Amino acid sequence: QQQVKQSPQSLIVQKGGIPIINCAYENTAFDYFPWYQQFPGKGPALLIAIRPDVSEKKEGRFTISFNKSAKQFSLHIMDSQPGDSATYFCAASIRDSSSASKIIFGSGTRLSIRP
Amino acid sequence: NAGVTQTPKFQVLKTGQSMTLQCAQDMNHNSMYWYRQDPGMGLRLIYYSASEGTTDKGEVPNGYNVSRLNKREFSLRLESAAPSQTSVYFCASSEYGATEAFFGQGTRLTVV
8 A cells, every 4th residue: 555645647737837746644653755856767856855844845936735734745836847747756754763764655646748 | 976876777587587686876875775666656665775784675575685785785686587576676875864865767677
């Protein structure tokens, strides 16, 4: 079972629109929530991240909204551009008994921005 | 800096064959990870190594073994490949306890 549930699986938005990708989790031990961006043929790369004591974080055109009580978080992309077309993964990080971090990923959203 | 380097980039195996996927990082990171990526399933953690000398199971460890050869290298072994192991495999590394992982370019493995 997925520990981090992500939706939608795919999304098509016109240039300038605001795609929104949603994620939900159950385990309250998760202590860090990153979003990764992946282009075809490449490995994922960190885009933006948030800690659970913050409700919103903005970096450029990318915003994470975090609702701790609902155990949900989402990625918004303002003024979306064709170059934002990629697969986006939400993730959650948890520390094991030795304090090492494990990063658990959602199932991914394939985003396409139409010109 | 090369970052995280995976070899090979592509591989085709017959069912029952064995092989080792190699991963090396030059960022002096303590922690390393192996993930597999399948359509609709995202990235699933196979094994990770918090630091040199330690390895732990992730979400989907069955059918795999790992070796943390030294601080730089972390290999993934398939002893008897099965078609269900057809996937894209990613290696990643991070500072110990850190939350950003740096990924390699991936190995596309097909088991026929």
